[in-house]
Amino acid sequence: MEFPNRDNKIPILIVxxxxQGHLNQLLHFSLLLSSHGFPVHFASSSIHNIQARHRLQGWTFASLHNITFHDIPIPSLPPSTPNPNSTHGFPSHLVPIWEFVIHHLRSPISSLLHSLSSSSPLILIHDPLMSFVIDDAASIPSIHTFKFQCAPxxxxxxxxxxxxxxxxxxxxxxPDTFPEEVSTFSKKHCYDTPCEGxxxxxxxxxEEPxxxxxxxxxxxxGKKIFTVGPVSPLIVTDRMSGPRHPCLEWLDKQPPKSVVYVAFGSTTTIPVEQIEQIALGLEKSNQRFIWVVRDADRGDVSQDAELERVKSLLLDFxxxxxxxxxxxxGWAPQLDILAHGSTAAFxxxxxxxxxxxxMSMGVAMLTWxxxxxxxSNALLITEYLKVGVMVREWEKRDEVLKWEKVDEAIRKVMVHEEGVEIRTRRRSWERRYGMVLK
Incomplete structure (x- = not known):
């Protein structure tokens, strides 16, 4: 099946x-579709739709009006607090939240499927971890289903x-990339279902090979495979709405390609001992940097302000x-930071x-x-594409990485010849594929 042109106006439901990493990718893709004239419906809990909209970067605020958001009300989420001393890096505190949300989404999304498909065909694009939607769509002949893979x-x-x-x-x-409860959750909610692509x-x-x-x-x-990335914008709009984040004002004052951006995502909580070593390594490197210090998301990110741990860290740093x-x-506008001309490495x-x-913003990568x-993504960067350096190898995941290793990795990219070689390989790779993005 080919995607219809904009004149056909077949609605698309995104689930x-x-x-955060899944919401963000699928909202970017929804905006890409809507920018080509497709009527797009984005369905999740009201809590997570608000989160996705609030954290969106790279688009104008008005672009969100081109999408119909189905903010499904759910009861208050059970309490969840990230554990900085967990024996595993995965945010297991979120697993009960995900179970709770999926349970409360199933019936409303089933009703939405029937409503949207009642008068015309419908394209359904869903995350594989939301495979239940295919079970509910199976009895509707006018639905065309596609899975959106958020992993490479x-x-x-x-x-x-x-x-x-x-x-x-x-x-x-x-080994040991997931704790057992996550593997069990994945097997329960991500299973083989029919789809067209x-x-x-x-x-x-x-990733062509x-x-x-x-x-x-x-x-x-027998299925079509579409490579649609990067789904985030390559030309980043300066702001969504309201004032710019202070870190962008700070970046404006720095020399071109002089800043290392340090951030470990929305699902990482780092122990105090490791934070102290990162701080010392950054300081000793004598390089400019922006460092986002935060814990993993709670189920409802509006509660993040209640987390006092990060406020008490590095008080003199x-x-x-x-x-x-x-x-x-707290939260930082990552895409805006990466797109800024002063940012050199991530x-x-x-x-x-x-x-x-x-990758799409052209910065050198330091992988942790x-x-x-x-x-495996870190190995793709350092061993396959060779456009970055490893900070901490996976084999040493249970150790506190000393500051000297942080300092060494930063200097490799920002000061030493290895950084020059990485930038040369990157330019060669970009020319080969016609992908000079920044």
Whole structure:
């Protein structure tokens, strides 16, 4: 099936998984579709729709009016607090929240499916972790279904190869990327369902060999595969609404390509001992930086202001680095920061959303994976594309990384010849694929 042109006006229903990295990708994709004239419906809990809209970057505020949001009311979420001393980097405190939200979304989304498909065909695009929507759509003949993969093709391929004992093509799934309760949750909610095609937030310039191999796998034969990434804008609108974030005002005053941006995503909570070592490494590097210090999201991010731990951290650090750095406690406009001309490098957990944003904005990557697909994404950057350096190897995930390693990684990219080589390889890679983005 081909996507209809804008004159046909077939509605598209988007059903994201209620976690920031998934919400963000699917909202960006929804805006891309709506910018081409498609009537787009975005359905999630009212709490998560507000979160997705509030944290959106790169688009004008008016662009949101082109999407119909279905803010499904749900009861108050159960309490959830991230644990900085957890034995695993995954935010397991969110698993009960996800179960709760999915339970309360199922009936309203089923009703919405029937309502939107009652008078015309409907295109349904859903996160694989929301596979229940296909069960509910099975009795509706006028629905065309597509899965939107928020993880990269090579990551999915590696698990298919492992399950079928095929030779490794890049690297096998790494150990201990998920705790057991998350694997159980995934098996329950992400299962094989019929669909007409798969959409990936990736590009052939990054993953063409893996897309080609994936298309030959049994689960993908007969299905269309669309590489639609990067779904986030390549030309970033300066602001959504209201005043600019103070960190952007600070960036305006810095020299071009002089700042290291440090952020570990919305699902990472770092122990105090590691935060202290990161702080010392950043300070010793003598490089300009913006560091986002925050804990993993709660279920309802409007409660983040109640988290006092990050406010009490590094109380004298701001003064020590005043003039060359800025510490942001809480949410920061990542896409705006990466798109800024003063930003040169990104120390990241390597979630796929951050990966695609960093790659498309042309910054060098410093990889510090925490869980899930992040360890393999880090290897994709450092071993396959060779456009970044590893800060912490996955094998040392249970250790507190000393400040010297943080300092060393930053200097490799910002000062030493290795950084020059990374930028040269990146320009060569961009020219080869016609993808000079910043």
């Amino acid at each position: 994201p998984f209620p976690a 093709a090579n990551y999915i391929l590696s698990y298919l190869y492992e399950s079928k004992s095929k030779p490794d093509i890049l690297f096998s799934p790494l 798969m959409l990936f937030n990736t590009s052939l310039s990054i 893996f897309i080609d191999l994936l298309a030959k796998e049994d689960d993908f034969v 701001d003064k020590r680095v005043e003039g060359i750095a800025m510490v942001v406690r 120390m990241s957990h390597c979630g796929w959303n951050s990966y695609m944003e960093g 994976p925490m869980h899930s697909d992040q360890p």
